Amino acid sequence: MKLVTKLLAGAAVGLTMAGAALAQDDPTKVGFIYIGPVGDGGWTYEHDQGRLAVEEEFGDAVETVYQENVPESADAERAITQMALSGADLIFTTSFGYMDPTIAVAEKFPDVKFEHATGYKTADNVGVYSARFYEGRAVQGTIAGHLTESNIIGYIGSFPIPEVIRGINSAYIHAKKVNPDVQFKIVWAYTWFDPAKEADAAKALIDQGADVVLQHTDSTAPQAAAQEAGGVYTFGQASDMSEYAPMPRVSSIIDNWAPYYIERTRAVMEGTWESDNTWDGIGAGMVEIGEITDAVPAEVKEEALALVEAIGSGEYHPFTGPINKQDGTPWLAEGETADDGTLAGMDFYVEGIEGEIPN
Known part of the structure; x- marks a missing residue:
């Protein structure tokens, strides 16, 4: 009986360790909320180029998802919430009108990191960024x-x-x-x-x-x-x-968002992400x-x-x-x-x- 108990205990420990290892191997999930279509040839297109740069930089260590054509309304809060529920570790919301919805969703998901483009409201898990x-x-x-x-x-x-x-x-x-x-x-x-x-x-x-x-x-x-x-x-x-x-x-x-998206994704992956307010321009290469x-x-x-x-x-x-x-x-x-x-x-x-x- 003792032998069976030891075997079961050992199996449980093994499963726990395997689960932990599997969790460590899970890719970092990075989400993007877009105001327009990725093929708009302008604002959303460049944000999506940044998303693709994240994939190229980190390969299988990341998974990116996006939702396009999200209105600056109650639909935004629903879309951001759904992305957080889907397991996103980091979410970029890429239009000014997403500011309040981002803050509202962030309060409900304190373990998820959020980055809001062109806004000014921050929180412990919300940073903001814009270009000059x-x-x-x-x-x-x-x-x-x-x-x-x-x-x-x-x-x-x-x-x-x-x-x-x-x-x-x-x-x-x-x-x-x-x-x-x-x-x-x-x-x-x-x-x-x-x-x-x-x-x-x-x-x-x-x-x-x-x-x-x-x-x-x-x-x-x-x-x-x-x-x-x-x-x-x-x-x-x-x-x-x-x-x-x-x-x-x-x-x-x-608008060259790629370096910023790579930097902030890396910070989440390394556990060094902190809320910040970034406003860069021509000198930093964010505006070309x-x-x-x-x-x-x-x-x-x-x-x-x-x-x-x-x-x-x-x-x-x-x-x-x-x-x-x-x-x-x-x-x-x-x-x-x-x-x-x-x-x-x-x-x-x-x-x-x-x-x-x-x-």
Whole structure:
């Protein structure tokens, strides 16, 4: 009887050890929640390239999953919850409107790590990350100010949140520096990804005389609309959109998420992950400037590349005074640079931009 007991005990220990070993060999599960389709050619496409980079970096040691086309609504909380229930160890939620749903789900799953893109709310198991897109907008504004012949630059805004307002201001400041006669026309699409709405916005701006169109929306529809109109310049948004080069797309802002996703996944795998707030730009490689095509004059290209270098090295900050607010009140004195707190909450236009920011 004692022998049987010992054998059973030994078997139980063996099963426990085998289970522990199996658990250690389980891949780290990394999930991604996307606002648009992975084939949007812009924002979601680049996040998905980051996901694929994680797979390439870690091989069988990771398993990645994603859900695309998740609205910024109650659907987001349901989708994030389902991903957590499926056993995800780390979940990236990749749109501003996922902020509150991410926090809500994180409270229910304290052992899961969450990373939210472009938000500001953190928790012990929630980190946030974003890119300094406004640095790329400074480059685009410089090129746009030189290229426009009508002196009217169109801008398609998604939602009137600080991230988008920063971009409009940065592009305008730098377009105005090289072309004092420039005007900005802004159309709010109230969507991140809706090709039909984006195309209509681009056409409306072109009808108002814009011969350069910038966008903070995710599809290539504005590029197609500009191509159809002819003689209109555009810039790739979030991704290179190089299929429209050399014209109308003359350069782009590329969001390079791969290094960050690899770094944070590795931290979870090694048990070193901590909640953090990351905001990187050109210098860190999170923001890249796509090829400037030959549709841009050589001297303008040279000026733009010099600006990229100055921003990347920290020599120049895109928000350097003197800059006034739209109502003429002073904001930044000569040589003064904007602090991150003001930029993160930016809710005003700079002097010279016409129109009001919608509520």
